[in-house]
Amino acid sequence: MYFAYGTKKKLRNVVIGLFFLFGGIEYGVIIPTLWLFLQHTYHANESYYSIVLSAFCFSSLITSPFFGAWIDFTRKTKVTLLVGLVFEIGGNFLYFSASSKYLVLIARLLCGVGDGVGSVLFAQIVRTSTVEERTAVLSMAMAARQIGLVLGPALNLATKNCNFYIGPFIVNNYRSPGILMCVIWSLMFILVIICYYDLPTDNAQVANTAAINDSYTSSVQNGDSVPLMKKLQRQPSFVDKLVLWKELLNEEVIVILMTQFIAFFALCTLEALFAPMMEYLLGWKETRNSYVYSLIGVEAIIVYGIVSKLSKRIADRWLMVIGLVLESAVIILYLILLAPAEPYDSTIFPTVAVGTFGIVLGLPFLAVGGVSLFSKITDERTQGQNLNLWFIKSEQNQGIV
Numbered sequence: 001m002y003f004a005y006g007t008k009k010k011l012r013n014v015v016i017g018l019f020f021l022f023g024g025i026e027y028g029v030i031i032p033t034l035w036l037f038l039q040h041t042y043h044a045n046e047s048y049y050s051i052v053l054s055a056f057c058f059s060s061l062i063t064s065p066f067f068g069a070w071i072d073f074t075r076k077t078k079v080t081l082l083v084g085l086v087f088e089i090g091g092n093f094l095y096f097s098a099s100s101k102y103l104v105l106i107a108r109l110l111c112g113v114g115d116g117v118g119s120v121l122f123a124q125i126v127r128t129s130t131v132e133e134r135t136a137v138l139s140m141a142m143a144a145r146q147i148g149l150v151l152g153p154a155l156n157l158a159t160k161n162c163n164f165y166i167g168p169f170i171v172n173n174y175r176s177p178g179i180l181m182c183v184i185w186s187l188m189f190i191l192v193i194i195c196y197y198d199l200p201t202d203n204a205q206v207a208n209t210a211a212i213n214d215s216y217t218s219s220v221q222n223g224d225s226v227p228l229m230k231k232l233q234r235q236p237s238f239v240d241k242l243v244l245w246k247e248l249l250n251e252e253v254i255v256i257l258m259t260q261f262i263a264f265f266a267l268c269t270l271e272a273l274f275a276p277m278m279e280y281l282l283g284w285k286e287t288r289n290s291y292v293y294s295l296i297g298v299e300a301i302i303v304y305g306i307v308s309k310l311s312k313r314i315a316d317r318w319l320m321v322i323g324l325v326l327e328s329a330v331i332i333l334y335l336i337l338l339a340p341a342e343p344y345d346s347t348i349f350p351t352v353a354v355g356t357f358g359i360v361l362g363l364p365f366l367a368v369g370g371v372s373l374f375s376k377i378t379d380e381r382t383q384g385q386n387l388n389l390w391f392i393k394s395e396q397n398q399g400i401v
Contacts, residue, residue, distance in 0.1 A: 008197040024145035028152015029177035032289040035275035037174035042101035059112030088114030088185040096178025126375040143304035149297030153290035319369030326362025
């Protein structure tokens with residue numbers, strides 16, 4: 001089936017948006033119930049819970065640089081995306097059917113491989129957007145994930161009373177997220193086959209067309225138009241790209257990466273602690289956790305929309321400053337009020353409510369401003385690899401552990 005370039009680009013953007021939406025749903029259905037799933041079904045302790053959380057980030061950390069390098073050299077995103085979806089489908093089915101806590105660990109490892117494709121898709125957004133619109137486009141893509149964070153916990157609430165069998169496998173409120181995501185990612189696999197297209201970047205397409213047209217007239221006079229046209233379309237060599245990657249040693253790039261490392265380290269430490277901490281301090285179960293994650297998603301959607309508008313008036317670095325101030329204030333608040341708290345103290349709920357609101361308020365400023373600024377000071381030809389470094393999971397991995 002033939003579509004015009006503009007139609008193919010729109011279809012591809014829809015697929016990218018759905019990938020982030022479904023990624024948010026997966027996070028929203030699994031994380032609120034994971035701790036109680038491991039504890040009640042397999043009698044796992046908090047340490048093993050942290051290991052399972054970390055497994056997802058660890059496998060993404062290991063595989064995403066390979067996905068990024070492959071895309072930078074081939075620009076073939078569709079096959080890479082399909083490979084990632086196969087791991088997502090297999091990992092979620094294993095999560096649903098797991099007969100031991102070790103299979104749950106392996107399941108999250110497999111899902112992490114699929115998640116590694118996400119940063120490649122961010123690189124595609126960078127390559128197909130102008131510098132002026134990039135921050136707004138990135139914020140809307142991130143907002144799609146936050147919409148998933150709202151829908152995920154809502155689906156948890158809808159399936160919390162499930163208790164039936166599919167063949168030999170039981171479907172309950174702990175296992176239903178696995179089979180749900182297996183079905184969703186399977187539909188996504190079909191959608192990618194039909195609707196996703198590997199297209200040249202807009203800038204590259206315009207530049208190549210102009211260069212070829214300008215050179216064609218002069219080269220025809222010398223009888224060597226075909227060789228010159230092929231030369232103009234030659235891709236950068238491996239050595240060329242190694243030189244481009246040296247830009248990662250620039251001090252401004254290092255500052256951005258270290259800022260994000262610290263911020264996401266603190267965020268993911270809190271995420272790993274939230275469910276067991278709230279069970280210990282306030283006796284919360286999966287239902288209340290799901291409500292919290294839904295509210296977080298609603299707030300995040302609103303904030304990403306605000307950031308999208310503000311990005312047209314405020315420089316990226318000032319967006320990062322706003323985010324850092326908010327995140328730092330929350331960490332100080334937690335250290336003063338939450339660290340010494342005893343179970344069921346009257347200060348616990350207000351502190352957690354204000355702190356969670358502040359974290360979710362600050363993170364979009366930090367994430368969107370940082371991603372946009374990072375993409376603008378690094379070369380477009382290595383965005384796949386660079387954005388894998390940007391979304392690197394090491395800070396998340398260490399924070400969770």
